[in-house]
Amino acid sequence: MDRAPVTGQKPVRLLGLLPAVAAAFFCLFPFLSARAQSRSAPPPDLHQLQQQVANLTARLDSTGYLVTAVLLFFMASACLGFWWSARTFRAFRSVGLYLLTVSAIFFADYLWSRRWDSIFTCLASLFFVDMAADALRLSKRQWIIPVRLICVAGAVFSWFPSHGWYHLVPVDLSDAVVFIILLVRLRRPIPQVRLIFPAIAIVWLFRLPLDPTIRSFVPLPFTFVLGGLRWYFGPCAMVLFGAAAIAIFVRELIEDQREKERLAGELEAGRAMQQVLLGAELPSIPGLRIDSVYKPAGEVGGDFFQVRPAPDGAALVAVGDVSGKGLSAAMTVSTILGALRALPAAPPAELLRALNHMLAGQLQGGFVTCCIAHIALNGTVTTANAGHLAPYRNQEEVSIESGLPLGITADAEYPESTFALAPGETLVFLSDGVVEAQNAQGELFGFERTRTISAQSAERIAQAAQAFGQEDDITVLTLAFAPAEVLHA
């Protein structure tokens, strides 16, 4: 199918916009904040000028912050872009949001805004927990709500910088929570833990030198100088972490894609096998010209048919439909075909009873419709029907008795009907994929249209229903009664 390229183009367009957005942000943010400062500032005196020079020097010193913030911003954009193209990968969203808020922290640091540093730190704590929960595939998440509330409360209180410690609560809380999640996951490991644990360890390891308690014992350095710029350990660790997280989840995405391809391959193999199986159900029988079309709605179908010769020279025909679609229906089809082949030739009603006994209670609320016909050498047709569409002959539906579908109740009874097929006449069996084909307006193909085209070839009937709007598996089986061929043979 050609669905992939459509979704594939969106992130490209989105990512293309990002440099422009980023550039606008970098140009405007310092300008706006400088304007805000100049508006509120009283007339300068010498002390203030000294202060401004000191600030400027410090800001030059913190260029490393700016570089890491920009790097993180692009990583965050990449993650959100990946998430845009693969929505089921929620980890990309939470990693993206986490990196985005961390990048915002470093912008705030670069601009010397303690207030915004604290606010973004609280939000980053929130996304840190989200990210760990997503990455480690935790299903039960009720506990995450109070954690989020505390982080948001921390962010709100951080608006008042005089109480500078508010942001420490969410930070410590999120570290503790993530640590517990990791421990819980280590007890029942999933493959991702092996990679995610070191990634998060990087974050912690490089945040340690920043911790005041540890610094009071071991005066670890905050920074190092490289290439004439001062670099801070914390931001550098975050860049490493971002790269590691992206690598881990992109790998996972690729593996997931491979798995999908493998499953698609298996389905394709299943489809090929089903076509072969059903093709094998059409032996050549003297006096009958048999034609069939099988068009599943998906790769594999829940319709089935079988024709086999009976010992008396007659043909036993079974046509049916398993409710539901896809693999489970296809597997039921295989079971039914196997059972039909194993059952000794018997009158149609008896065959249906045997099938029904086998299927009763096995279909989880589903059912199987099936019509079995015994076509004798002289054209006498005996049918028993379990809720399937009645066959057509001479553009008319043949009126036959019907019982409940198979698999619903073990004590269902199947009355038989008999009619005669004249030489040259064709008996047409269909599945409800023909009658219930549906067009865009929701209109059904219906019994009247089906009756009108029922004299055409199997392929033409199936094509007509498919062109109208295929909703379900479509099966058409035609049996032309031509005893003359036997005589001349």
Place this chain on the structure above:
Amino acid sequence: MEMATTVTERSATAASGSTAKILAFAGDISSASKDTILNAFRGLNGAAKVVLDFTGVDYVNSSGIAIIIQVLLEAAKTGKQSIAIFGLSPHFQKVFTMVGINKYAALHKDEASALAVA
């Protein structure tokens, strides 16, 4: 477009003078309707006369038919409930007959004729 099933319950007086419970379905009936329909039916607590109104139903797929059959079999098992059906489009009247539902519930043209027999 698939529409969710809704069920509304109302009472009516049958020709025999007794009360009949009417379950009116609306929307499409498919596997998603299972709980809605079974709960509505079981909520009747074994009322003796039940009428199912399909006037508002556009489409019943094979899983939907399985659910209706399940309801009818449950009623048949008690032996004390009689069920009538009306409001089916000609197409589904034929489909219901085909799968043998008419052996467990009488199919009627409209509410009046369903109540006249109930």
